[in-house]
Amino acid sequence: MAAPIQQLARLASRTFSRLNTSEGVQPDKISQLKSALGEITAADVNFDANFIKQRDSALASRARAPVTYIHLWEDDTFSMGIFVVKGGGRLPLHDHPGMFGLIKVIHGTLKIISLSEVEGVPVPDDVNMQVKRWQKPRLKSVTVDREGIVSSGDGCCQLTPSRGNFHEITAVSDVAAFVDILAPPYNKSQDRDCHYYSEVLKNSASASARNVKWLIPVPQPLDFWCDTVDYTGPHINVRA
Numbered sequence: 001m002a003a004p005i006q007q008l009a010r011l012a013s014r015t016f017s018r019l020n021t022s023e024g025v026q027p028d029k030i031s032q033l034k035s036a037l038g039e040i041t042a043a044d045v046n047f048d049a050n051f052i053k054q055r056d057s058a059l060a061s062r063a064r065a066p067v068t069y070i071h072l073w074e075d076d077t078f079s080m081g082i083f084v085v086k087g088g089g090r091l092p093l094h095d096h097p098g099m100f101g102l103i104k105v106i107h108g109t110l111k112i113i114s115l116s117e118v119e120g121v122p123v124p125d126d127v128n129m130q131v132k133r134w135q136k137p138r139l140k141s142v143t144v145d146r147e148g149i150v151s152s153g154d155g156c157c158q159l160t161p162s163r164g165n166f167h168e169i170t171a172v173s174d175v176a177a178f179v180d181i182l183a184p185p186y187n188k189s190q191d192r193d194c195h196y197y198s199e200v201l202k203n204s205a206s207a208s209a210r211n212v213k214w215l216i217p218v219p220q221p222l223d224f225w226c227d228t229v230d231y232t233g234p235h236i237n238v239r240a
Contacts, residue, residue, distance in 0.1 A: 003234035004044045008036050009073050009080060013238040016078050016100070016183035025100065025183075030158070033181075034102060038155040040179055042106040045072070045082060046233035049107050049175045052084055055229070065227035067091060072179075073236050079185035082231075083178055085110065085171040092221045093168040093197045096159060100183045103169075104156040108176030112150050112157060114164035115142035118212060126203045127214045140197065140215040142166055166197065166215065196220050 002010070015029040042048075047070075056064045066089030070082040083091065093113075103112070121141040131139065145164040149172060150157060159165050169178075186192050197215040 004036075004040060005072070005234055006236055008033075008040060009236045009238050011036050012078050012080065012181055012183070013075075019077070019100075019183060030100075034156050034158060037102050037104045037179065037181065040104055040106060042152070042177070044233065045070075045106070045179065045231070047082060047106060047177055049084075049177065052086075052175055052229075056086070065225055066223065067226045069226045069228050070231050071228065072231055072233075073238065074185055075238070076184065078181060078183035080179065080181050080236075082106070083169075083180055083226075085169065085176045085178075087171050087174040090168060090170040090224065092224050093166060093199075093215070095166050095195050095197070096161075096182065096186075097165075097192050097195075098161050098184075099159075099165075099186075099192060100161070101159040102156050102181040103150075103158075103178050105150050105152045105154060105176065105178045107152055108171065108173035109149060109151045110176045110178065111148070111170045111172050112167060113147040114145045114157070114159060114167040115213065115215075116145045116163045116165065117142050121212050123214070124202050127200050130200050131216055135216055138217050139200070140166070141212050142215055143211050143213070 011033050015033045016025060019025055052068060064086070066086050068084040070084065072080040072082065074080070085091065118141050123136070123139060128136065146157070159167065184192065186194055195217050196219065198218045200214040200216050202214060
């Protein structure tokens with residue numbers, strides 16, 4: 001029998017293989033994928049937090065990346081990997097243009113805030129005053145979709161092209177790790193580049209826009225970068 005992570009990869013491939021067709025993504029397939037991902041553990045991918053800690057302790061402090069990425073699989077249909085977020089580290093607020101995403105924490109604890117874009121909300125005057133003219137067309141109005149603490153004992157989190165598509169992920173424990181599935185993968189040539197955002201604080205708002213936040217694109221924050229380590233778990237091949 002194939003290893004659980006191999007089964008998961010095959011299921012992800014089947015789930016998203018018709019993403020660009022009229023059939024699209026079927027809700028029952030997403031539910032099956034969420035259920036399968038929710039069962040994945042650190043042991044299933046041979047993830048060892050102590051290895052990450054020992055590796056980082058051997059590096060000069062300035063060379064220790066706040067996030068380590070472990071590549072599992074990528075093709076034109078989906079990508080799958082493990083993000084390891086060190087204590088105090090974060091994946092800054094960013095988007096996933098036209099993409100579906102699933103996250104399952106396999107070690108430690110994370111704080112996740114996800115936001116959904118809303119349209120047709122007038123820009124408050126105090127927000128307008130804080131941004132340059134060329135930035136105004138790039139303002140995004142969003143509302144909080146989910147904010148909470150997620151640990152390895154919890155199920156998986158999901159984002160879609162229209163819901164929860166902006167999120168920030170911060171380590172609460174000294175090391176936290178999660179399996180990440182994105183479909184289709186980031187691809188700059190196909191207008192699926194990763195954009196980072198900062199909130200434009202507002203002083204007041206009308207009753208109808210009280211829960212709306214305003215985001216502006218920013219360069220990749222200086223406190224965020226990734227290094228990589230090799231995957232040492234079971235072999236993965238969706239065509240095997």
